[in-house]
Amino acid sequence: MVSYKLQFLVWATAFAGALAEDFEPGEDGKFTISSDGLVAKFIPYGATLTNLFVKDKNDEDVDVVLGYDDLSRYPDDPGHPVYNAIPGRYANRIGHGEFTLDDETYETEQNDGNNTLHSGTNNWSFRDWNVTAVSDDSITFSIYDAEGESKGFPGDVYANVTYSVAGSTWKISIEATAPTKRTPLLLTQHTYFNLDAYKNPETDLIWDHVLYLPYSARYLEADQGALPTGKILTAEPGSINDFASAASLPFGHHKDDPAFKGNCGADGACEGYNGYWLIEDAPEDAVVATLASAFSGIKAELKTDQPGVVIYSCSWMGGDQELKNSTQGIEGRTKVEKSSCVAIEAQDYPDGINHPEWDRLDAQITGPDELYTWESSWTFGLLGDDSAGEGEGEGEKDACEEEEEEEEEEEEPVKEEPPAEEEEAPEEEAPEEEAPEEEAPEEEAREEEAPEEEAPEEEAPEEEEEP
Ligand SMILES: *[C@@H]1O[C@H](CO)[C@@H](O)[C@H](O)[C@H]1NC(C)=O
Numbered sequence: 001m002v003s004y005k006l007q008f009l010v011w012a013t014a015f016a017g018a019l020a021e022d023f024e025p026g027e028d029g030k031f032t033i034s035s036d037g038l039v040a041k042f043i044p045y046g047a048t049l050t051n052l053f054v055k056d057k058n059d060e061d062v063d064v065v066l067g068y069d070d071l072s073r074y075p076d077d078p079g080h081p082v083y084n085a086i087p088g089r090y091a092n093r094i095g096h097g098e099f100t101l102d103d104e105t106y107e108t109e110q111n112d113g114n115n116t117l118h119s120g121t122n123n124w125s126f127r128d129w130n131v132t133a134v135s136d137d138s139i140t141f142s143i144y145d146a147e148g149e150s151k152g153f154p155g156d157v158y159a160n161v162t163y164s165v166a167g168s169t170w171k172i173s174i175e176a177t178a179p180t181k182r183t184p185l186l187l188t189q190h191t192y193f194n195l196d197a198y199k200n201p202e203t204d205l206i207w208d209h210v211l212y213l214p215y216s217a218r219y220l221e222a223d224q225g226a227l228p229t230g231k232i233l234t235a236e237p238g239s240i241n242d243f244a245s246a247a248s249l250p251f252g253h254h255k256d257d258p259a260f261k262g263n264c265g266a267d268g269a270c271e272g273y274n275g276y277w278l279i280e281d282a283p284e285d286a287v288v289a290t291l292a293s294a295f296s297g298i299k300a301e302l303k304t305d306q307p308g309v310v311i312y313s314c315s316w317m318g319g320d321q322e323l324k325n326s327t328q329g330i331e332g333r334t335k336v337e338k339s340s341c342v343a344i345e346a347q348d349y350p351d352g353i354n355h356p357e358w359d360r361l362d363a364q365i366t367g368p369d370e371l372y373t374w375e376s377s378w379t380f381g382l383l384g385d386d387s388a389g390e391g392e393g394e395g396e397k398d399a400c401e402e403e404e405e406e407e408e409e410e411e412e413p414v415k416e417e418p419p420a421e422e423e424e425a426p427e428e429e430a431p432e433e434e435a436p437e438e439e440a441p442e443e444e445a446r447e448e449e450a451p452e453e454e455a456p457e458e459e460a461p462e463e464e465e466e467p
Pocket residue numbers: 078111117118120121122123126444445446447
């Protein structure tokens with residue numbers, strides 16, 4: 001009897017120990033962390049942020065990120081666009097599904113036209129991560145990506161992502177190792193925002209938001225499949241791809257320009273933006289991106305240790321994704337429409353493993369005995385309230401007194417009007433507006449997916465077009 005009891009005790013203790021490691025979500029199926037200013041909710045699937053509540057100008061809590069109310073939709077909807085997840089192990093595109101590393105050529109899945117997008121069909125954003133630590137204000141997810149799981153990539157990868165909140169700042173830290181082989185490793189956090197939570201009766205589109213990238217005058221030229229060509233271009237102040245010259249430029253400052261409809265490729269079908277802006281000469285700890293909306297009054301400020309941001313304005317959304325109507329939308333508005341959100345993804349140069357001329361190989365290849373790290377934070381505040389970045393250090397410039405050190409002296413706010421000479425530009429892109437055929441068969445991978453059609457390959461390592 002005694003020994004039986006003892007055995008039970010030993011067993012029960014072991015079981016309790018196991019349970020302690022087993023973090024359980026709340027009744028809503030999500031893990032919730034909070035601070036004075038923020039409430040953030042997560043699920044292990046994709047290490048995904050499902051909700052982020054911030055205060056608007058009326059002191060109401062507003063859920064500023066996209067997602068599903070019905071959690072079963074995350075894995076079930078093959079069209080889900082990497083909502084607020086961690087894509088990996090190599091985010092964004094790999095040109096032609098191929099790269100060469102240490103004299104060996106590797107083939108990855110061509111799941112986006114002829115390119116690889118977010119590492120193919122066993123990407124990290126569609127896997128169940130383990131929850132390995134939880135507190136009131138932080139949560140850590142972990143993934144073991146064994147060799148062979150990310151199709152075509154060499155070696156094992158381990159990664160941890162820690163999300164934490166403090167005051168009005170949401171911080172994201174990622175660490176990863178590749179203990180067995182050198183492998184491409186390029187991560188990001190892929191959150192989609194609509195700072196009005198789709199409640200602005202005037203519009204659900206994202207173009208009324210303001211986007212300011214003070215250190216990002218230069219961007220990567222991309223082909224029709226959204227694959228970088230190798231060229232680095234400079235956006236002249238007031239031109240379609242300019243977000244650097246003035247703090248008050250509406251995101252849609254060129255929305256009436258005929259070129260806007262095809263500005264992100266797909267032969268004229270990708271409206272707006274799906275590209276990469278370099279962050280250059282930013283002081284340490286600077287705010288490198290500000291997204292704001294007058295309707296809610298909310299301002300979101302990004303700091304990151306990454307050298308650029310992908311800006312994707314949701315052209316491939318088109319009404320299939322239902323809104324989280326528990327927290328977003330208004331009567332009669334139930335779907336996520338084309339161009340109604342923006343993903344801002346701090347990361348290294350897309351397809352940098354195929355562009356040695358950019359000098360990103362050291363940053364994008366991780367091997368045994370190396371630690372990959374990535375860190376970003378979003379601080380939320382109100383427009384006109386300069387205390388938003390409080391406690392987060394200096395170096396940030398205030399919205400309106402931006403001063404580019406570079407040769408672009410243009411400073412005055414550019415208004416909605418596109419420059420005159422472009423006004424009459426004949427529309428040269430393909431007239432058709434609907435998603436091109438490639439998209440139909442594979443519903444998935446819609447995110448940022450540019451139906452291919454890409455420009456002639458051969459990204460000649462052309463010299464950068466320096467200002
Ligand atoms: C990621 O993997 C899922 C599951 O296989 C797939 O449906 C999805 O298309 C992939 N994502 C991308 C961007 O290819």
